[in-house]
Amino acid sequence: MRISELAEKLGISTDTIRYYEKRGLLNHHHMEREDNGYRRYNEKAIERIRLIFRAKTLGVTLAEMSQFIDEWESEAISVEDKRIFFNNKIALVDKRIDALNQMREYLCQKVIDLEKNE
Amino acid sequence: MRISELAEKLGISTDTIRYYEKRGLLNHHHMEREDNGYRRYNEKAIERIRLIFRAKTLGVTLAEMSQFIDEWESEAISVEDKRIFFNNKIALVDKRIDALNQMREYLCQKVIDLEKNE
DNA sequence: GTAAACTATGGAGTATAGTCCAGAGTCAAG
């Protein structure tokens, strides 16, 4: 698929896609060039961009992602390190879930306070 | 307390506190001026800044916060609207929690995949 | 075969949320 089709599928702009490429988050694994120079994306591109979104919600910056992808793809990271990485991320997600549950409590209390003042 | 004490208590810089004031998120309710012009903060300032942090984790921008605070404090918002507001935020928090749980699943699957490849 | 729509590139511009700085006044300790 060409860039605008990919953009539409993901609900982002073509500029954003080219920007991710410039930042090293998309490469030849995710697309090839047509004879005219147009980018032709494959399904991996969709997965990669969804992964970027997921990482962003975890607070990972694009710079961190591209550095990390480089290391990951160059196999400079051992399986054990990868395990540690994922487990750290899981712990981080758990912390966020806790924080959100606290936030939920806080908001529910606000609703209760409103009722009291009526 | 003066600005550096407040900053230290909250783990932020004095610049950030003055910046929040410039953005309308802190006002006379949270501090007064000493004769020399120095800001003297009260306990409400701590609560307000903690509230700002909470709102930020919900993705609320400072601009939205200050607009909202204006409306809220001018009592332009009815109790019913406030209830609706909080319930919307609760729904948003629930969505985030769902997203994080999905993320958790995804990460756990990655760990399982690592084990398979060993 | 031409107009509309799409794509490419490089570079400039934007929004958000700070962060830093210069120049100047204030305060507390010795």
Next chain:
DNA sequence: CTTGACTCTGGACTATACTCCATAGTTTAC
């Protein structure tokens, strides 16, 4: 009464992640 720490203001600067633009080549539909 001076030195060092703190505070003030206004404004310039920064990082991140886009977003827009000019210019130019390509494709598609009629």
